[in-house]
Amino acid sequence: MHIEFLEIGGKENLRPYWQKYLSKALLLVFAVDSSDPERFPVAKEHLHEVLRLDPILPLMVLANKQDLPSSCTITDLHDALSLSDAGERALFLIGTHVKKGDSELSSGVQDARDLIIQMVSGSRFRAV
Template identity: 30%
Template sequence: MGLFSFLSRLKAQKAKLRVLVLGLDNAGKSTILASLADEEISTVTPTAGLNIKTVQHQKYELTMWDIGGQKSIRKYWKKYYKDTDAVIYVVDSSDVARIGETYAEFCQLLLEPQLSGHPVLVFANKQDLSSALTQAKVAEELHLPSISDRPWQIQACCAKTGEGLKEGMEWMLEAVSVISSK
């Protein structure tokens, strides 16, 4: 399918995408979702299971599945992989003590056959905190440069202020569009 016909098809209908938002507990997944949905973030509470939001971004309708990141819930993540178009993995950049655990969970995601080839956007969240690892350091800790089987991007952000969220989402939508047009 050519680019023109793909763009015409997208114009004719609002593109609907399913996006998984994953990461360890307290990474800021729910706050990112609330920020993207233009909701009040001061009332966000930790997700104890599942939080689904539909967000309009440009010409896309994104159904975003925020699945709790507590250790006891992570084993259920795979139940939500089917029909996913992209993954957003949120990292608490200030939680240096758990960066190894974050990496281990991220590696498991990359090995999942149902997510093979899907774009992965890593939000290096909480960049407003002085203890936060830089975007480059988070990329190094997650071994992002070694990923060659899918498009990926890391984006520094602050869920509380919204800084960096738009840029990350625009990359993700472009990556999904490129894959869909092939």
């Protein structure tokens, strides 16, 4: 299986490309620094802007930096991003952390990888 990931940033000059790439996407993976709650309102705004472009596209939110003591809980991040307003789509919120130089994937990253493979291999989600 070959899975292609495309990272598109949130800068204003990149936003016109969102719709172009979302039309071919099987899943939106949205990563958030869970140790930086001051940026949650901006993350929420951009996330919901993207979600409006495709009301059924499955969403996986990666709550990164869960290994830091300053990280918020998954429940707090769910509330801060208003994920209950994400519509009638498949929604997954997974706590992750990645350390530089660490050759082993954290259990959250492994879970995300396994779920992505399951989702794009044609199980219960739409195909493009």
